[in-house]
Amino acid sequence: MGRLEAMSLLVAVAEHGSLSAAGRALQVPLATLSRKLSDLEARLGTRLLLRTTRKLTLTDAGVAYVAAARRILEQVEEAEREAAGEFTAPKGELVLTAPLMFGRLHVLPVVADFLAAFPDIDIRLLLSDRNVDLIDDHVDMAVRIGPLPDSRMVATQVGRMRxxxxxxxxxxxxxxxxxxxxxxxxxxxxxxxxxxxxxxxxxxxxxxxxxxxxxxxxxxxxxxxxxxxxxxxxxxxxxxxxxxxxxxxxxxxxxxxxxxxxEPEAVPVHLVHPSRGQMALKMRRFLDFAAPRLRQALG
CATH class of the missing domain: 3.40.190.10 (Periplasmic binding protein-like II)
Structure with missing residues (x-):
């Protein structure tokens, strides 16, 4: 588990751009974070990070290791979810996000009906007009209004908005x-x-x-x-x-x-989720349940 933890810490540092930012996001003391990364470098026998007083960059070895670590961590996460039954039965917590007012008007009624239909699934609904990062913030699915610049996402269009x-x-x-x-x-x-x-x-x-x-x-x-x-x-x-x-x-x-x-051309409304191989059944059930209802509401 120590090696996976070190991989997670290194990936977080690479994504946040500094030890202090990663430490705040993970709620890990800076000294602990620095020590664990130094231990990882010592185990590998190579430098992964170049640290100066002004910035932090990955070495060539660090870039390759972070890419491999991301793949490994995603595979471990998927294996854990499969072992927990998320791929064999629709259950567990589903984290959704939507714009504040749109979520209150259109998503919340769908969520209420979905919870009644699927008693083994719990939902955490994050209503915010800020576009949260689905991967960094561990969000399963989002409503996005407007063009989709992020090619890492799988999108299902549910309507258009004037x-x-x-x-x-x-x-x-x-x-x-x-x-x-x-x-x-x-x-x-x-x-x-x-x-x-x-x-x-x-x-x-x-x-x-x-x-x-x-x-x-x-x-x-x-x-x-x-x-x-x-x-x-x-x-x-x-x-x-x-x-x-x-x-x-x-x-x-x-x-x-x-x-x-x-009026300008109406903008698309999508349900989006990260592309991470097999979709958990709780996500598939919600997508199949919510998409036609949102299409009807937006129609």
Missing amino acids: WVACASPAFVERHGQPQRPEDLQRLPCAAVASVLAVPSWRFREPGSGAALDVAVRPRLSVTTPEAAARAAVLGVGVTRLLHYQAVDAVARGELQIVLEAF
């Missing part, structure tokens, strides 16, 4: 209905906080499909889509949200969609 611009009826009556996206530059807006000093909202020409990027200057910047929707309901300005973030307020008549003809 981007909508919306405002309160009173705001539209007071300021007039915007006719083109450029009209937003003269209107007050409520936006979800962006790293850009002047956020840009993307629209599309109805005829040609050409992209239109409109820089808006928000009267109010907030940190969550729910707050942006609420601000728009209160008449602060126009906001731009994914459709699910505004749909309840639109249904109640508190918001109305504007510039609908200029």
Whole structure:
């Protein structure tokens, strides 16, 4: 077990880029971590890490050893899961993640029905608008809204989601209905906080499909889509949200969609999971259970 532990520590150091960051993530004292890695190097008779006061890099031997260690650790994890019965019966804990509001509206009802149907499976549902790293954070499956840049993931598309611009009826009556996206530059807006000093909202020409990027200057910047929707309901300005973030307020008549003809192409919604050989039955059961229900909800 000591050798596997040392492999795990080395992989963590390589992934986090420093001993201190790996130690914090693993909750291992820095002195213990350094000693165990030194013991590993002594056992192998070669240097795996080059440490300076400013950075840490892998030697050529270290790069090869880390790649092999990852493969070995994945095989051990899979063997343990198989021995525990995860590949012969749907049981154990399933860790899921989804965007905060989407998870509350669409994923949580599916999870509740799934738990009733599969009493031997427990679920830990992480709701966050931050895209967690499925491998580093030990998450089994995630809902992702938007393009998928990570080729390590296996994806099942469950729908598409519109981007909508919306405002309160009173705001539209007071300021007039915007006719083109450029009209937003003269209107007050409520936006979800962006790293850009002047956020840009993307629209599309109805005829040609050409992209239109409109820089808006928000009267109010907030940190969550729910707050942006609420601000728009209160008449602060126009906001731009994914459709699910505004749909309840639109249904109640508190918001109305504007510039609908200029909406950009809808973005895909996927269930994704890491590609790690055979899928545990608890994951297969959830995928088969959740995908059609989410497709129906998003349809």
